[in-house]
Amino acid sequence: MTRRPAHAAHLLSTPDEVEAQFYEALREGDLDKLMALWADDDEVVCVHPGGPRLVGHGAIRAAFEAIFASGRINLQVERVRRVHSADAAMHSLVERVNIVTAEGAQVGHVLATNVYLRTAQGWRLAAHHASPGTADEPPEIVETPSVLH
Template sequence: MHRPKAQTAALLASPEDTEQQFYEALQHADMQRLIEVWADEEDICCVHPGGPRLIGLAAIRASFETLFAQGALNVHPERVRKLRSGDSAIHQVLERVQVGGADGRQQAWVVVTNVYLKTAQGWRLVVHHASPGSAQDLPDVADEPATLH
């Protein structure tokens, strides 16, 4: 599927630009903007918390249309850890999600891996994998450095 991307290509000059556009699209329920951050590849993949693996743009679009039918998503990326090598980048993100419920506004956490690929049209999202999190996910558990300085 070919989409016009000239308008956003300049905005997607880095994985960070693409990630910012992705989260802004979620926060504004902007389907066009959301779709523009995805790569034009058959095997792009999205997994929502507790959901199935969605392969391809049509399946991903349908899932976000369902989510956006309930309004914008109050999702904020926090504690982003980044790994970049050549034309690919992996961002490990802790998302803070604000949800309204019977008890008022509540907060949920989602642990996410976003994978970006540098294409001729700029950096594009190729994988968004989200898993349910909890307040216990806030502290990072990491290996201690092997050498002391």
């Protein structure tokens, strides 16, 4: 069973376009724009750092509404790794979050995985999973191909 988000987004031609709009909506605190990027399916899933698994548009919307109520999110996307096929894509990245508290400015790091599906409405977000990172993220370990061409 599927369900349509409250505001349909325009046809998105690539997972990168969806991702750019997702993080733009986060920075702008635009809940309707953010929710329009999700796939039209009851099984969409979101996990925030240290939080429970949220399944479905209603649960995801409520969580982001609570996050946006705390104020603007100032974040930058770094170190994106992409795996794409014809109808699905997975992006692994680091979110660098700038936080202003009474003690001053701080930087937090979140490790995120975003899964995208090609749908009749274009590319849409099917899953967002975020875990706490550290200020000193270790360098990436990249496997070296065993065969040279």
